[in-house]
Amino acid sequence: MEEGAVSVLSAEITKIHVDIHRALKTVSDEVFNSFTDRPPLKDTGHYLSRIKRQAQYTMSPCEEVLTADLGVNGIEAWGRLYDSISGKLEFEMTYPDGRTERLSMSRRRSLMGHSDRRIRIAAFEAGNAAWAQVESVPEAALNAIGGTRLTLNKYRGVDHFLDIALFQAGIMRETLDAMFDAIYSEIDVARNILKSKAGHMNQDCLAWYDFSAPMPIKDQANVSWEEGKSLVKKAFGQSYPDLATYVQSVYDKSWIDWSPRPGKRPGAFCTGSPLSKESRVYMTYNDTMGDVLTLAHELGHAFHGHTMGSARTLARSYPMTLAESASTFGEMLLMRGLLDEPAISNELKAFILNLEISHAAVYLLDIPVRFEFEKAFYEERAEGEIVVSRLKELMVETQRRVVGDVLEDGGEDPYFWASKLHFYITGVTFYN
Ligand SMILES: [Zn+2]
Known part of the structure; x- marks a missing residue:
């Protein structure tokens, strides 16, 4: 409320x-x-x-004022409904030993990064079965959010729905096209990383739920929250002592909501207040190396906010394209710090390096999938509402086309449009 x-x-x-x-x-x-x-x-x-x-x-x-007021009960309400459903949604997880457990969706992401494929499949299928039970909610929300935007674009004289995304990202169409040209001309690099990963996992191809699986390099030890925090701080400090000092103050003030709990919304973000000039991080830490990377990413955002210091409120806003440069910087500093750390074993270094290479491959394929899906969605939405069966078909087609042959037959995720909260963020279009 x-x-x-x-x-x-x-x-x-x-x-x-x-x-x-x-x-x-x-x-x-x-x-x-x-x-x-x-x-x-x-x-x-x-x-x-x-x-x-x-x-x-x-x-x-007058029309803009009415739109703002109606938005509270319209487009914004659809976004809130989605948040509420995805926060409450649970799935029945059955482990290979027959044990069952009811889990919230926020736990699914870490299970999909589990080294045991049976666990990944179980989490993937049970999670999608849960989404299928409530599929008409994200279906209605996606249609309403997209439909509202298209209607407003028409009345505001916006030529193309991408123009809004470009403005929000602070980039030109040429920049976007150049980025996708670069990705598509070298897309085999990303596909080959996945192919090689599949080979190491004794598989011919990978399914969507294998993308975040760790390579069978060595069983990674569980990284406790305290260990994760100190890894990040130490790695940051090696390149940039001021950053480590800042990060320690974030830890001291408990500015990170990290603990897993039932009903917690999945995902991670950092948000700041222009009044207090302070940042807060939201994430769910489940003791994996991937969670340590997420922590470094979000602290990169927080430090960006901190470095803006006393800049006046109207000079503090920036597009997501710039925001993600700061967080990627945080991830890179963590990587570099960990790889240079003599106390870390070569096995763990190989594990971490692979994590980053896998991330690169997945970003180069997953982000274009989201973009192409959303673009096709808006093109079709302009003609009318899109039903669940078509949303699933469109998602599967897009994943097949972008990921290519390395994607296992039937290994697509037809409910990715429902489970990915980015499609339901009402304030930003093409939030990728
Ligand atoms: Zn980020």
């Missing part, structure tokens, strides 16, 4: 923007520049020029 209240507040902020948009929509560049040159508006030029650009694609102020 708190999220509902936040949604109302965010609609109020949107309505303030309506007035600013109205003021900036028709103003000439000359007047705009002399306005942003005023000393009290120092360092806000970039922010305001983005608002001015956004203002070109707005409806009348």
